[in-house]
Structures are given as structure tokens and as C-alpha cells.
Amino acid sequence: MLSRFFYLSVSNKAMSYLHNIGTYFLMIKEMFHNPTKWSVMRGLILKDIDDLIIGSLGIVAFISFFVGGVVTIQTALNINNPLIPKYLVGFATRQSVILEFAPTFISIIAAGKVGSFITSSIGTMRVTEQIDALEVMGINAINYLVFPKFIALMLYPFVISISMFLGILGGMAACVYGGFSSLDDYITGVQMDFTPFHMTYAFIKTFVFAFLLATIPSYYGYYMKGGALEVGKASTTSFVWTSVMIILCNYILTQMLLA
Amino acid sequence: MIEVNDIHKSFGENEILKGISTVFDKGKTNLIIGQSGSGKTVFLKCLLGLFVPEQGTISYDGQVYSELSKDERSDLRAQMGMVFQGSALFDSMTIAENVMFPLRMFTKLSKGEMQDRVDFVLHRVNLANAGNKLPSEASGGMQKRVAIARAIVNKPKYLFCDEPNSGLDPNTATVIDNLIQEITEEYNITTVINTHDMNSVMEIGQKIIFLKNGFKEWEGSNKTIFKTDNEAVTNFVYSSELFKRVRKMYIEEDI
Known part of the structure; x- marks a missing residue:
């Protein structure tokens, strides 16, 4: 009896996950169908660039600068051996910032900031019947709501470029003003053994994360049911699943591109 | 039909x-x-x-x-035009932009022509001077009238x-x-x-x-709902004493 209950519970859960995954991919397909008039879409894209990209720059700049500084301090403090050259601090900071911190860590932050914004704004539209109003008018609501966010987030690599620059700059400030190494040593380290493919790898990841950031929160907002309380729950769930997918895709892409 | x-x-x-x-x-x-x-x-x-x-x-x-x-x-x-229970106006748009929305989506009218049509419809629902307000600044009755204006602006069937x-x-x-x-x-x-x-x-x-x-x-x-003897209808429509009396008066006058 207990095993049957357990089996039913697991199979229902599995079916629910499969149903969600299927609906997510159908939403992505629907996003490109029956497009909204360009004159309207242009305005929506510009608004979403302002909300999602420009609106994220402040927090990304702040976090990048100071975390870059912390990475440098931690690296410098852990290099005790006098035989290890000081310029390795700059080298380690650059590698950490470009390969992982800027694309992945900032994307997790964005899942909280941008993702919650997307889920709650679309979810609120669902609760207040604004999405029904769009559908009744014969508008493809998924294209109207999700596609501009997807296009706006194609500028997300621009945010990550700024994060990379400020992370390395923050590291430089912490290194020089903290007395861990000279400016020349830090710059030598930052320029040492630079592999251009690492940038390509970082930006491939960034584009994949941008796609996840646009679509997963939209999915949770668009298909939410219930009232105001459920909007909050949907935002939390969307943050969790966007983060999980970013971490998973990070592992898969790293294995594919660098290993 | x-x-x-x-x-x-x-x-x-x-x-x-x-x-x-x-x-x-x-x-x-x-x-x-x-x-x-x-x-x-x-x-x-x-x-x-x-x-x-x-x-x-x-x-x-x-x-x-x-x-x-x-x-x-x-x-x-x-x-089709639809007036939702909660009005379903778009929060980020002004009242005039809400009413103009179906025109922007489905017509090729110039901006001036759309504005004329919006002004006409807002005037029709007695909201001639409310176009620049946001839905959150309007009362419940005004929001319903805006929803009606938006529903009829594109001349629905x-x-x-x-x-x-x-x-x-x-x-x-x-x-x-x-x-x-x-x-x-x-x-x-x-x-x-x-x-x-x-x-x-x-x-x-x-x-x-x-x-x-x-x-x-x-x-x-x-006209016919006053005279129906369908029990479910009379229980529902004439559940209050006031409507029971209205019905009685109506039937008596008619007689």
C-alpha cells in the first residue's frame, strides 16, 4: 500500500516535470509565431532594454568592482611562497573574473534581479486579467510579452563585458592600494598568457544564460495560477529554477568547450 | 449574432x-x-x-x-471587445494609451486619426479630460468606462x-x-x-x-422573468424581499 502510494506520488511528480518542460518548449516555439506589429514591438524592446539591461548596470557595477577586489585580496593572501611571482595575483584575478565570476556569478545575481522582475510583472498581468485581455484581442500574448525580453537580453553580454572590466579594475584597486603588489606587476599578470578563446567561451555562456534569464522567468510568470500570493511564490520558484539551469548549463558548456 | x-x-x-x-x-x-x-x-x-x-x-x-x-x-x-470584471487595463499605459492600444495593434491609421478616434470614444463614455491619467489614478467606475472605451474603439461586432x-x-x-x-x-x-x-x-x-x-x-x-414560474429562477432572482415585492407589484399592475 505504502509502496503504491510512493510510486503514484513519484510518477505524478515526474509527469508534472515533463508537462512543465513540454509547456516551456511550446512557449518558446510560440514566442516566434504571429508577431506583434513592429511599430509596437520596437517600443516594447526599448522599454525592456531600459528595465532589464540599463536598470541592472548599477548593481552589476557595484558587485563586480568589490568582488573583483575580494578575489584579488584572497589570492594575494594565499600566495605565501616567496618564489611565486607577485604578478600571478593579476593573472588569477583575470582568469577568475573572465571565466566564472562575470558570466556565471553575475547571471545568478541577474536571475534574482531581472528574473524576479520578469516573473512578477508578467504574473501580475496574469492575475489582473491583462494577459486575457491581450488574448481576447487576438494578440499572441507570448510574443508580445516574452519576445521583447528575449531581444533585450541579447544585450546582456554588454553587461557582462562591463562586469569583467570593473572586476579586474576592482582587483587592481585592491591590489595596489592594499599593498599586495605593484601596479606594474598586476598589469603584467592581467596581460600574461591571454587566451582569446576564453573570451569566446565566456560570451557563449553569457548568450545561453541570457536566453535562460529571458525564458524561464517568463514561463513562470505566464503560466502562473492564483492571486497575489502566488506571484511571490512564482518569483521564488523562477529564481530557483533559473539558478539551477544556469549552474547546470555552466557545467555542461565548460565540459564541452574547455575540457 | x-x-x-x-x-x-x-x-x-x-x-x-x-x-x-x-x-x-x-x-x-x-x-x-x-x-x-x-x-x-x-x-x-x-x-x-x-x-x-x-x-x-x-x-x-x-x-x-x-x-x-x-x-x-x-x-x-x-x-471582439471585452470588458473584464477587474477592467484589466494595462498599468504601464495612460488611459488614452489603453484606449488607443487596439488601434495601434490592428489598424493602419495615422497617429492623428487614432488620437481623434480615442478622443471621440473617451467623450462617448464621459471621460473627455481623463486621457492623461494612469489607470491607478482613476476610480472603479472610471476604470470600467475606460474598459468599455477600449472595447469599442475598434468598432467591434x-x-x-x-x-x-x-x-x-x-x-x-x-x-x-x-x-x-x-x-x-x-x-x-x-x-x-x-x-x-x-x-x-x-x-x-x-x-x-x-x-x-x-x-x-x-x-x-x-419582461418575461417577472412571470416565470421556474422555481430555480424565482429563487435566484427574487431571493430578496425587495425584489419579491417588485415582482408582486409588477404582476398585480399587469393584471
Whole structure:
């Protein structure tokens, strides 16, 4: 009896996950169908660039600068051996910032900031019947709501470029003003053994994360049911699943591109 | 004219609509009434094409919805106007932008022509000077009038209203009722209203259908509803002492 209950519970859960995954991919397909008039879409894209990209720059700049500084301090403090050259601090900071911190860590932050914004704004539209109003008018609501966010987030690599620059700059400030190494040593380290493919790898990841950031929160907002309380729950769930997918895709892409 | 023929709609095991057939006439205010849970909202959403019935057909001036292609359905929906219970105005747009929205989406009018049409419609619903306000700055009655303006701005053939009077004071509710009836007759459109408001039933119910447990229990008008001996209808409509007395007076005067 207990095993049957357990089996039913697991199979229902599995079916629910499969149903969600299927609906997510159908939403992505629907996003490109029956497009909204360009004159309207242009305005929506510009608004979403302002909300999602420009609106994220402040927090990304702040976090990048100071975390870059912390990475440098931690690296410098852990290099005790006098035989290890000081310029390795700059080298380690650059590698950490470009390969992982800027694309992945900032994307997790964005899942909280941008993702919650997307889920709650679309979810609120669902609760207040604004999405029904769009559908009744014969508008493809998924294209109207999700596609501009997807296009706006194609500028997300621009945010990550700024994060990379400020992370390395923050590291430089912490290194020089903290007395861990000279400016020349830090710059030598930052320029040492630079592999251009690492940038390509970082930006491939960034584009994949941008796609996840646009679509997963939209999915949770668009298909939410219930009232105001459920909007909050949907935002939390969307943050969790966007983060999980970013971490998973990070592992898969790293294995594919660098290993 | 909208013809509904034997529609059934279920959610899982739960059958909500159990074979409803009726005709909603053009140029008339058609009311759907019934207790909570009787299937009114599901029925209205089927009429709007938001829910697809498992069985039966709905045709709009001869066009059977289930037989239309995706593009044809979009074209048909562009001819529908809807007033939602909560108004469903777009928060980020001003009142004028809300009303202009269907024109921007579906017409090739110039900005000046659209503005003229918006001004005309806002004037029609007595909101001539409210165009620059945000929906959050408008009262409940104003929001309903904006929703009506948005629903009629693109000259729809079909107007649907879900509880247009909910949350409004009796005075404003009467204004909204009269406005809907005037617009229906003026533009000769097919209007379907889902309501609980007995004043609306008495005032503008040119055709009324009463739903009970997913079935059409009764069909008539605000003239015949006074004389019906259908127990379910009389229990629902004349549940208050006031309406019982109104009914008694009406029957006595008629006699």
C-alpha cells in the first residue's frame, strides 16, 4: 500500500516535470509565431532594454568592482611562497573574473534581479486579467510579452563585458592600494598568457544564460495560477529554477568547450 | 449574432458546461445569469475563444469558431471587445494609451486619426479630460468606462462584459448599464453580459439566459422573468424581499 502510494506520488511528480518542460518548449516555439506589429514591438524592446539591461548596470557595477577586489585580496593572501611571482595575483584575478565570476556569478545575481522582475510583472498581468485581455484581442500574448525580453537580453553580454572590466579594475584597486603588489606587476599578470578563446567561451555562456534569464522567468510568470500570493511564490520558484539551469548549463558548456 | 449549439466543457473529471444551446441576437443586450459555480464565466470564456469546448459549436455570424484557421481566429478576435470584471487595463499605459492600444495593434491609421478616434470614444463614455491619467489614478467606475472605451474603439461586432457592475455603487452601476445598452443599440453590436446584478437584469435584460449546474435552466427577457414560474429562477432572482415585492407589484399592475 505504502509502496503504491510512493510510486503514484513519484510518477505524478515526474509527469508534472515533463508537462512543465513540454509547456516551456511550446512557449518558446510560440514566442516566434504571429508577431506583434513592429511599430509596437520596437517600443516594447526599448522599454525592456531600459528595465532589464540599463536598470541592472548599477548593481552589476557595484558587485563586480568589490568582488573583483575580494578575489584579488584572497589570492594575494594565499600566495605565501616567496618564489611565486607577485604578478600571478593579476593573472588569477583575470582568469577568475573572465571565466566564472562575470558570466556565471553575475547571471545568478541577474536571475534574482531581472528574473524576479520578469516573473512578477508578467504574473501580475496574469492575475489582473491583462494577459486575457491581450488574448481576447487576438494578440499572441507570448510574443508580445516574452519576445521583447528575449531581444533585450541579447544585450546582456554588454553587461557582462562591463562586469569583467570593473572586476579586474576592482582587483587592481585592491591590489595596489592594499599593498599586495605593484601596479606594474598586476598589469603584467592581467596581460600574461591571454587566451582569446576564453573570451569566446565566456560570451557563449553569457548568450545561453541570457536566453535562460529571458525564458524561464517568463514561463513562470505566464503560466502562473492564483492571486497575489502566488506571484511571490512564482518569483521564488523562477529564481530557483533559473539558478539551477544556469549552474547546470555552466557545467555542461565548460565540459564541452574547455575540457 | 452568436449561435451556440450544444457545447460541453470539462476540466478533468469535472464537467462545467453540459450541453448549452442558445442564440445571442445582434443589437440586443444579452445577459447570462446564474449562481456562483453555475458555469457563467466558463461559458463566457468559451464565447471569447479562451476555452475550447470539447463538444458543440459556436458560430459568429455564420463563422464556426472551431472550423477557423489560427489567422482567421485572430481576425475574428480583433472584432471582439471585452470588458473584464477587474477592467484589466494595462498599468504601464495612460488611459488614452489603453484606449488607443487596439488601434495601434490592428489598424493602419495615422497617429492623428487614432488620437481623434480615442478622443471621440473617451467623450462617448464621459471621460473627455481623463486621457492623461494612469489607470491607478482613476476610480472603479472610471476604470470600467475606460474598459468599455477600449472595447469599442475598434468598432467591434461583438461586445462581452464580465460582471461590469461588480464593486460599483448603484448609481455608477446604472450609468455603466445604460452606457452598454446605448452603445449596443447605437453600433448594432451583439453584446453578451455576465452578471449577478439584479438591477441590470431588470433594466437592460433584453434577452436573459439562466444557467444552473452547467445547464441552461431558463431563457427569456426582463419582461418575461417577472412571470416565470421556474422555481430555480424565482429563487435566484427574487431571493430578496425587495425584489419579491417588485415582482408582486409588477404582476398585480399587469393584471
